[in-house]
Amino acid sequence: MTRITVTVDGDRYTDDIEPRMLLVQYLRESLGKVGTVIGCDTSNCGACTVHLDGRSVKSCNVLAVQADGRDVTTIEGLAQDGELHPMQRAFHENHALQCGFCTPGMIMQGIDILIDHPEPTEEQIRHGLEGNLCRCTGYHNIVKAVAAAAKAPNAAALSSSAAGA
Amino acid sequence: MIPAAFDYAAPETVADALAALADSDDAKVLAGGQSLLPILRMRLNAPEKIVDLGKIAELRGIREDGDAIVIGAMTAYADILTDPLVAEHAALLKAAIETVADPQIRHRGTIGGALVHADPAGDVGAPVLALDAELVIAGPGGERTVAAADFFEDLFTTAVGEDELLTAIRIPKHTGWGAAYEKFVRVAHQWSIVAVAATVRMDGDAIAEARVGLTNMGSTPLRATATEAALAGSAGTAQGIAHACGLAAEGTSPPSDLNGDADYRRHLAGVLTRRAVLSAVGR
Numbered sequence: 310m311t312r313i314t315v316t317v318d319g320d321r322y323t324d325d326i327e328p329r330m331l332l333v334q335y336l337r338e339s340l341g342k343v344g345t346v347i348g349c350d351t352s353n354c355g356a357c358t359v360h361l362d363g364r365s366v367k368s369c370n371v372l373a374v375q376a377d378g379r380d381v382t383t384i385e386g387l388a389q390d391g392e393l394h395p396m397q398r399a400f401h402e403n404h405a406l407q408c409g410f411c412t413p414g415m416i417m418q419g420i421d422i423l424i425d426h427p428e429p430t431e432e433q434i435r436h437g438l439e440g441n442l443c444r445c446t447g448y449h450n451i452v453k454a455v456a457a458a459a460k461a462p463n464a465a466a467l468s469s470s471a472a473g474a
Numbered sequence: 475m476i477p478a479a480f481d482y483a484a485p486e487t488v489a490d491a492l493a494a495l496a497d498s499d500d501a502k503v504l505a506g507g508q509s510l511l512p513i514l515r516m517r518l519n520a521p522e523k524i525v526d527l528g529k530i531a532e533l534r535g536i537r538e539d540g541d542a543i544v545i546g547a548m549t550a551y552a553d554i555l556t557d558p559l560v561a562e563h564a565a566l567l568k569a570a571i572e573t574v575a576d577p578q579i580r581h582r583g584t585i586g587g588a589l590v591h592a593d594p595a596g597d598v599g600a601p602v603l604a605l606d607a608e609l610v611i612a613g614p615g616g617e618r619t620v621a622a623a624d625f626f627e628d629l630f631t632t633a634v635g636e637d638e639l640l641t642a643i644r645i646p647k648h649t650g651w652g653a654a655y656e657k658f659v660r661v662a663h664q665w666s667i668v669a670v671a672a673t674v675r676m677d678g679d680a681i682a683e684a685r686v687g688l689t690n691m692g693s694t695p696l697r698a699t700a701t702e703a704a705l706a707g708s709a710g711t712a713q714g715i716a717h718a719c720g721l722a723a724e725g726t727s728p729p730s731d732l733n734g735d736a737d738y739r740r741h742l743a744g745v746l747t748r749r750a751v752l753s754a755v756g757r
Contacts, residue, residue, distance in 0.1 A: 311482055370582070
């Protein structure tokens with residue numbers, strides 16, 4: 310067992326874990342943060358995307374021990390005091406989901422796109438979502454939602470309170 | 475799936491990492507993990523020990539050193555893409571890395587991890603080879619430097635020994651050289667079926683020098699030496715470039731698989747080399 314200390318969605322956790330535990334397992338099974346889902350388990354689909362020190366990663370492709378001493382934000386850390394993050398609200402308003410399974414990863418990656426491209430073109434959005442698969446193939450409204458969110462103030466921030474929502 | 479159990483070490487210095495490697499007959503080095511973790515999860519490999527380089531600050535970062543830039547082996551793709559030194563002096567490397575996988579993987583994946591993994595379909599080997607880089611390797615006996623031409627030995631095999639670490643990539647400055655990476659894939663987020671890394675130094679309209687690296691045209695990254703020789707000192711006419719680039723597959727031994735047989739890859743190499751060279755010369 311290896312001891313890690315990691316901040317997840319603003320709370321600090323210290324746990325003894327097996328080194329082979331994946332970050333997504335740690336989030337779901339140790340912390341109960343099941344908002345982050347496992348889609349493909351092969352690092353292809355991006356459903357498990359979270360932010361590690363403020364940038365997107367696929368949490369099925371990171372060991373929990375690699376997050377030691379670092380800061381993780383999951384889909385569950387975005388909304389504050391019942392107020393949706395601008396990216397979440399844009400997905401809602403643009404009907405950017407069908408079955409919803411890819412949605413947590415799409416939202417987390419959508420925020421990451423806005424870090425690099427505060428005013429993204431459609432092409433930048435589509436390239437930025439290259440690592441996220443929607444098997445309902447509902448990409449069109451997802452792209453629209455990311456573009457809509459970009460118009461909200463501070464939509465690249467990692468919590469709705471920081472975004473001034 | 476979940477990896478098989480392993481012992482874990484997260485040293486904070488290169489010296490401690492080398493000691494951790496020396497301590498086991500069956501250790502694997504973890505860099506960014508974007509290739510290694512899928513392998514561990516699918517249980518294609520189950521090493522006794524993992525030595526994680528993630529806490530070694532001295533292995534990260536990009537600096538200028540005389541006529542070269544030096545990239546720490548643990549520098550992430552994303553950090554290379556935004557670095558002004560790379561953009562100015564090694565545009566070919568940037569062009570190739572822009573095509574690697576997807577943003578999430580580029581945030582985690584490292585140049586050193588990819589080079590030592592040495593997947594022939596990976597995108598960093600060809601530009602590193604074409605740019606005549608030198609690879610700095612640390613081991614129990616100290617540090618040594620290997621030319622990129624001697625670094626790639628075979629499929630997934632490099633000059634880095636079991637008890638050694640790649641610590642840095644030293645790239646001679648190619649300031650002002652045009653550069654392009656042409657990658658052929660059927661779908662987004664796929665390994666290169668074939669890709670070509672081309673960088674060119676112009677002298678007016680003429681081509682003074684050209685360097686061309688090939689991805690997935692053999693068991694290691696390769697140089698298109700016949701093309702380079704035909705381009706160097708040429709007038710840079712469309713016809714001359716087309717002829718030179720038609721020689722790109724000379725001396726290669728591309729694989730045959732479900733994405734294409736060897737002949738198809740040879741054809742692709744010629745087409746992609748022409749596109750890459752034309753793009754590198756600004757046409």
